[in-house]
Amino acid sequence: MTSVLSVPAPDAAPPRRPGSVRFLWLLVVLAALVLLMAASVAIGSRGVGWGDIVAALGGSQETVAEAAVTKRIPRTFLAVLVGAALGLAGAVMQGVTRNPLADPGVLGINMGASLAVVAGLAWFGLFSATSIIVTAIAGAALAAVFVYAVGSLGRGGPTPLKLALAGAATAAALTSFITAIALPRGDIAANVQSWQVGGVGGATGSTITPVLPFLAVGLVISLLSARSLNSLALGDELAAGLGERVALARGLAALGSVLLCGAATAVAGPIWFVGLVVPHLCRLLVGVDHRWLLPFSALAGACLVTASDVLGRIVARPGELDVGIITALIGAPFFIAVVRRQKVREL
């Protein structure tokens, strides 16, 4: 060993990085997303032909079929945006809390955003899109802080199960608050369901545009924290030893994820489990390096929500099921599987 140490070995062969495998998966996920987006435009309660789709993409709304397709385009974009936001937010939250059960839905953060909006609508007469988004983000941040504080009480600090329990209990309580606020109010009770179960139906360009800057800021902050999350994954002490300012890094990453899921909830309502399922699957594909995991989770989240939306239109024809119901059907068994593993270890 001594002889090895004395050689600086600058020409030593660099360790092989499985970059090519990751690149291949990147292409696969991108292709899947494009196909799903096409399916989302083509498939719906009303069957349409390829001619109608082409015409509608060209801006024509002359036939009923073309009009239907025109309505599906913003809906598809919203599904992609919301899915990407929730997938990315979930991956960041799992990294920040080193908790395999972290998810914007499970931790009650989306319900916090929802309740804030419903309360705002009922009591403060919110009407502008931006004020709804800001309220949702504030609600998400409050819920995040509350759940983290409750989950940290007692021995052992914020363990995965304690955080998940605190989050689930908070989410349940917030859901009933939403009902309690909305039921006596005829003016908003009609809409209350959309603040309990999220969906992307009814999206138009004007509902999407105001949320874009918030999603963009959340996206940039989240992606920039990839390297910090890699350090935090080794434990707070080692992260600090590597020159990470642990509290600052954790706070910034949490801010990024709260922006993402607050903004997503403001336009689509609370959607559970996307942020839980997606990062776990992506870890199997590209490993635990957040510089790959975060963008992958965004892409795969977009795929999952788009696919769920399409599925929701097929299974309940001629009606449709909200995305939030489909993702819960997929996510709940997954959640149980993660919990049931021999030990829910910290990430």
Next chain:
Amino acid sequence: MTTTHTLVAEELTLAYGERTVIEGLDLAVPAGRITAIVGANASGKSTLLRSMSRLLAPRAGRVLLDGRAVHRMPAKELARTLGLLPQSPIAPEGITVSDLVGRGRHPHQGVFSRWSREDDAAVAAALEATSTTELAERAVDELSGGQRQRVWIAMALAQQTDLLLLDEPTTFLDVSHQIEVLDLLTDLNRVRGTTIVMVLHDLNLAARYADHLVALESGRIHAAGEPGTVLTEDCVRAVFGLESRVIADPISGKPLMLPIGRHHATAPVAAEVRGASEALSPR
């Protein structure tokens, strides 16, 4: 390339909440040498190490690296000079050895900078030095305890710091792996001149491998210096409350501590110990 960094604690007082762990401690770490900190459980060894690597802010006094207070230095700048391997770092599930070792490069990278050739070279050299090159693509979860500890040390090496602090690097290892790790650290010290400070449980290994031995007794330094002068029967009695014999280690010539205990001592030794304690006890 001998390092000349000075790491000094001045009148250091450390506390967790109301509980004071270290009080008014002065310590100078000799540059380019191996320092071992020993002491009973809860004597403040790990706390002292944590503070020297700025994980714990002092209640009073300060820790100076080259004359600058470590708690005021930019985090990454400090991390390029002083590395820390805590007692139980976390390996993310499924992480590969090369990925883990690569994370030691963190203080050398900016937010936007890409992985560079120097990073690759540093990782490759760290893997070589710890004989873990063959393990590079394996998952850390699959490794044995000894292999895993070598991988963590490789990560610390990839950080390329002139000072390295280690909190009980031999815990949970069998005796051959303990020797392997300590030999590796000695190589590092002799070849690269890396200053090493480690907390060790095993007094005899500490005496053999350290140039400078620090014995802590409830938050104060009982004795510090060459192992030959520090590790004495009086010192073991004061620091650990244990009767012992200290002889010359036939392998290294360093002091070797043999605990006496209540059961297995031969009659002459037992009588001598009894006599000594009766002479000491007040009538």
